[in-house]
Amino acid sequence: MAGELSVAGADLELIDVRKDFPGFTALDDMDLHIPAGQFFALLGPSGCGKTTTLRIVAGLETPTQGRVLIGGKDITDTKPHERPVNTVFQSYALFPHMTILDNVAFGLRQRKVEDPVAKAQAALDLVELGHVGERRPQQLSGGQQQRVALARALVNRPSLLLLDEPLGALDLKLRRQMQIELKAIQMEVGLTFLHVTHDQEEAMDMADTVAVMNKGRIEQMGAPEALYDRPKTAFVSKFLGQSNLFVGKVVDSNANSVSIEVGGSKITVDKKRAEKHEGTIAIGVRPEKATFHESKPTLGADHVLIGPGEIIDIRFTGVSNQYLIEVPNVGEITVFAQNVGKSPVVELGAKVWISWKVEHSFGLRDLPDGTEDQG
Amino acid sequence: MAFAAFGSSAPTTQGQTKSGRVVLALLLPGLIYLVLFFVIPLVSLVLTSLEAPAASGKIGEYVPGFDIGNYSYVVTKYWPQIARSFGFAFLATIISLLISYPLAYFIGVKARSRPMLQRMLVTLVIAPFFISFLLRTIAWKQLLADHSPIMEWAHQVGLLSPSQSFIGSEAAVVFGLVYNFIPFMTLPLYTSLERLDIRFLEAGSDLYASPAKVFRKITLPLSMPGIISGTLLTFIPIAGDYVNASRDFLGSSNTSMIGTMVDADFLQNRNYPAASAMSVVLMGIILILVTWYVRKSGTEDLL
Ligand SMILES: Nc1ncnc2c1ncn2[C@@H]1O[C@H](COP(=O)(O)OP(=O)(O)O)[C@@H](O)[C@H]1O
Ligand SMILES: [Mg+2]
Numbered sequence: 001m002a003g004e005l006s007v008a009g010a011d012l013e014l015i016d017v018r019k020d021f022p023g024f025t026a027l028d029d030m031d032l033h034i035p036a037g038q039f040f041a042l043l044g045p046s047g048c049g050k051t052t053t054l055r056i057v058a059g060l061e062t063p064t065q066g067r068v069l070i071g072g073k074d075i076t077d078t079k080p081h082e083r084p085v086n087t088v089f090q091s092y093a094l095f096p097h098m099t100i101l102d103n104v105a106f107g108l109r110q111r112k113v114e115d116p117v118a119k120a121q122a123a124l125d126l127v128e129l130g131h132v133g134e135r136r137p138q139q140l141s142g143g144q145q146q147r148v149a150l151a152r153a154l155v156n157r158p159s160l161l162l163l164d165e166p167l168g169a170l171d172l173k174l175r176r177q178m179q180i181e182l183k184a185i186q187m188e189v190g191l192t193f194l195h196v197t198h199d200q201e202e203a204m205d206m207a208d209t210v211a212v213m214n215k216g217r218i219e220q221m222g223a224p225e226a227l228y229d230r231p232k233t234a235f236v237s238k239f240l241g242q243s244n245l246f247v248g249k250v251v252d253s254n255a256n257s258v259s260i261e262v263g264g265s266k267i268t269v270d271k272k273r274a275e276k277h278e279g280t281i282a283i284g285v286r287p288e289k290a291t292f293h294e295s296k297p298t299l300g301a302d303h304v305l306i307g308p309g310e311i312i313d314i315r316f317t318g319v320s321n322q323y324l325i326e327v328p329n330v331g332e333i334t335v336f337a338q339n340v341g342k343s344p345v346v347e348l349g350a351k352v353w354i355s356w357k358v359e360h361s362f363g364l365r366d367l368p369d370g371t372e373d374q375g
Numbered sequence: 376m377a378f379a380a381f382g383s384s385a386p387t388t389q390g391q392t393k394s395g396r397v398v399l400a401l402l403l404p405g406l407i408y409l410v411l412f413f414v415i416p417l418v419s420l421v422l423t424s425l426e427a428p429a430a431s432g433k434i435g436e437y438v439p440g441f442d443i444g445n446y447s448y449v450v451t452k453y454w455p456q457i458a459r460s461f462g463f464a465f466l467a468t469i470i471s472l473l474i475s476y477p478l479a480y481f482i483g484v485k486a487r488s489r490p491m492l493q494r495m496l497v498t499l500v501i502a503p504f505f506i507s508f509l510l511r512t513i514a515w516k517q518l519l520a521d522h523s524p525i526m527e528w529a530h531q532v533g534l535l536s537p538s539q540s541f542i543g544s545e546a547a548v549v550f551g552l553v554y555n556f557i558p559f560m561t562l563p564l565y566t567s568l569e570r571l572d573i574r575f576l577e578a579g580s581d582l583y584a585s586p587a588k589v590f591r592k593i594t595l596p597l598s599m600p601g602i603i604s605g606t607l608l609t610f611i612p613i614a615g616d617y618v619n620a621s622r623d624f625l626g627s628s629n630t631s632m633i634g635t636m637v638d639a640d641f642l643q644n645r646n647y648p649a650a651s652a653m654s655v656v657l658m659g660i661i662l663i664l665v666t667w668y669v670r671k672s673g674t675e676d677l678l
Pocket of ligand 1: 021022024026044045046047048049050051052053
């Protein structure tokens with residue numbers, strides 16, 4: 001299995017995987033299927049179990065329960081060195097007693113691949129470190145070591161490449177460059193990439209599919225656009241971009257939509273964009289989908305209107321301005337407005353109404369932390 | 376001077392001389408110790424090794440001289456003991472390494488998740504030092520003596536032929552040497568394995584190396600500093616040991632080592648120049664071997 005260089009990626013399947021550490025459940029009933037050749041991102045905050053997931057796939061950790069399949073083959077009990085998998089470790093783990101070139105050639109030599117040195121050199125060139133082959137890892141910067149770790153894994157062309165925050169130590173410019181490079185390599189070779197990150201932009205940018213993890217569980221999985229457009233949990237709506245969330249009792253429900261009442265305002269969501277249709281539910285909207293008005297507008301039923309409120313903070317972020325609006329009995333609402341023409345459009349303390357199209361609302365499956373379910 | 380030193384505007388040069396004096400004061404006890412207990416005895420040893428017999432011809436009386444003959448005398452007379460010393464040292468060091476490595480690996484790596492067990496095992500390794508090693512060697516002499524329960528058993532199961540005795544044999548001496556010096560191997564190995572980063576081993580297995588390959592390509596080279604200090608700390612004192620090989624302990628007249636001969640020449644024959652020459656020869660050989668060893672293992676594999 002590990003004997004030949006793979007020509008294409010293999011699919012990865014985690015079935016009902018659970019990992020208990022003494023007194024702590026790091027992974028809970030994890031189900032995951034990554035089709036062959038996909039660039040899959042596992043996104044989540046620090047400590048949510050991302051590294052543990054990769055270690056289970058690599059065979060460095062035994063799952064307490066569940067199976068791991070690669071290319072349809074159950075490898076749960078296969079030793080790490082017999083798995084067609086390579087890892088870019090979060091800690092790099094470059095061998096300190098070997099030169100950079102020997103580090104990169106290590107996997108090739110173990111599998112007795114022909115011409116390991118030339119292939120390792122080519123891999124180093126790819127990450128623009130062709131000139132450091134004779135140095136030791138300790139003589140490189142963190143970012144350089146990270147790229148060497150990348151080269152050391154990539155050079156083996158595994159059917160499944162596991163990347164544990166592989167770009168975390170790079171500065172922004174190099175990071176963008178490596179993101180493009182990585183994506184290009186993945187497309188060219190057709191390998192399956194399981195990329196772990198806590199950088200939502202990186203995940204959205206690079207991945208075909210993003211899975212958002214929280215506390216040892218996958219909260220939601222899907223194409224980046226779909227996740228952004230329709231987050232299904234409060235955590236996803238906040239972790240992936242920003243959201244305004246409103247919690248209230250359903251007061252109105254018809255064939256197409258449900259409405260909740262919050263502080264005297266009615267907030268409506270399309271039924272097909274809502275996970276829950278009764279009781280107390282949370283409805284959200286992205287800050288850039290909302291607009292504000294200096295006088296109360298007349299809008300139809302296809303809009304949500306809240307207000308009046310007071311602008312309590314304005315932030316300039318270049319292309320857009322962020323307005324924070326305090327609405328009595330509703331709470332704070334963030335609105336992004338494009339920075340065209342006069343800026344800012346309104347002054348601090350101005351009285352404004354907020355509106356957005358109902359089709360931009362999304363209804364969540366759960367409630368934000370700290371709000372009680374009264375339904 | 377003192378006034379200026381405490382003044383707020385004391386120039387830097389004075390500050391430097393002051394700190395220089397502090398460094399000197401701190402080094403002084405060590406320097407005095409080295410001169411008193413190393414340099415002077417060494418010079419005296421070399422001078423003694425060149426002394427010639429006194430004109431009176433009395434045993435134990437020598438006059439300063441430049442008698443190189445002492446060296447050719449001891450080398451021609453004692454070459455079997457010299458060879459045996461280094462043979463025993465080599466053998467005992469290898470055996471100690473083979474026993475210590477798995478032990479140190481277990482304590483330093485496997486027992487990491489159980490700190491209580493780890494501390495207990497380290498204490499057990501050091502524990503023998505709490506009893507004088509002469510006492511312990513004498514205890515072994517009793518345990519391994521003919522007709523002791525252990526030996527009765529060894530004869531019964533056929534480990535020894537009926538008339539054979541273990542005590543006094545070369546094997547008994549090597550056994551004693553290993554027993555007495557093994558902590559000096561285990562402890563440095565443990566220190567270096569305890570620091571071994573498991574993540575390197577994981578990276579190795581992730582890169583298709585079998586457990587045996589991971590050991591050879593990663594664990595072993597990374598624990599090289601421990602192996603080198605362990606082997607030096609056992610090999611050097613073993614080569615000069617005179618207790619285990621002595622007739623009074625585990626050896627016989629057929630097992631004598633360099634140390635035994637120095638002991639005999641110095642205390643019984645009162646041939647001080649020969650004993651000194653012997654010591655210088657021992658020191659010279661060790662110096663050459665160690666230099667060669669450190670060079671060979673140091674430049675390539677040591678970080
Ligand atoms: N060997 C271990 N023993 C106990 N707890 C562990 C162990 N490894 C990880 N954990 C815990 O499991 C959780 C998930 O860890 P990890 O997978 O490294 O998170 P992430 O990579 O998402 O930051 C953390 O709370 C961590 O403390
Ligand atoms: Mg991690």
